[in-house]
């Protein structure tokens with residue numbers, strides 16, 4: 317049931333510094349990016365901030381830059397840009413897979429990478445991608461900038477490590493080298509829905525197909541986005557046979573602790589974590605070996 321949100325002030329920030337200053341000084345403030353999660357939350361009465369700080373007019377926060385050591389994604393980069401980018405499609409298939417499966421074109425045109433990860437919903441798709449890719453999250457606050465590891469960023473459902481007066485400005489994704497491949501698989505009730513469960517897998521294999529490193533992030537598999545750490549540890553140093561992938565998928569399933577809800581009972585979701593982990597690892601492996 318929708319409700320009329322409580323009164324709130326609305327201020328437009330024109331720079332990162334101004335946004336941080338506003339977040340610091342205004343009472344009970346929240347960042348407004350694409351508004352695709354925050355506005356529905358306010359209409360549903362789940363959030364009632366007293367002040368909104370609109371960051372959409374801050375220049376230079378919408379970019380994809382792979383000129384350095386990592387792929388840098390500006391926090392205001394719209395999800396649709398990830399879908400349309402040749403660079404992302406070619407070199408970062410895990411991000412591309414996930415972006416294409418988020419909601420519908422209207423939501424993707426407004427929703428931002430930063431908003432999706434800062435919302436920190438267990439059902440949002442990009443947090444699992446950041447976990448699998450060992451991303452770094454760059455935050456600006458009153459005392460300057462700090463860089464947070466994705467594995468520490470997602471504290472609880474709708475809660476990140478960001479302070480209330482900090483702004484996420486950039487997400488840094490390690491560059492895909494030769495031998496790297498990734499995939500995101502999502503089970504949904506219908507196209508555009510939130511995940512029943514989703515699995516992000518990112519692998520690096522050597523010339524013999526032995527796993528050098530791996531990241532596995534899970535969507536809707538707990539009350540917050542989680543990493544399947546035991547499965548990751550099990551895979552490193554092994555040839556990725558079906559038996560090995562099966563054991564890793566079982567470990568990922570055992571790590572998961574999904575909620576029963578309108579998208580299915582917890583037992584079903586756990587079983588699907590196993591199925592999707594196996595398939596996502598297999599596809600990531602194929603891509604790492606140069607296949608599509």
Ligand SMILES: Cc1cc2nc3c(=O)[nH]c(=O)nc-3n(C[C@H](O)[C@H](O)[C@H](O)COP(=O)(O)OP(=O)(O)OC[C@H]3O[C@@H](n4cnc5c(N)ncnc54)[C@H](O)[C@@H]3O)c2cc1C
Nearest residue numbers: 347349350351352353354419427428430431432440441484
């Ligand atoms: C119909 C519908 C279907 C959807 N389906 C999916 C789906 O299948 N998968 C999926 O992943 N998502 C889905 N979404 C959510 C969508 O992807 C949102 O875009 C995203 O979750 C939030 O991004 P936003 O830019 O709109 O953020 P906002 O709604 O503006 O903000 C979300 C939260 O993040 C905070 N925030 C935003 N940016 C920053 C920042 N730079 N620094 C600090 N805090 C910040 C805000 O204060 C707020 O708390 C759906 C949304 C709708 C409306």
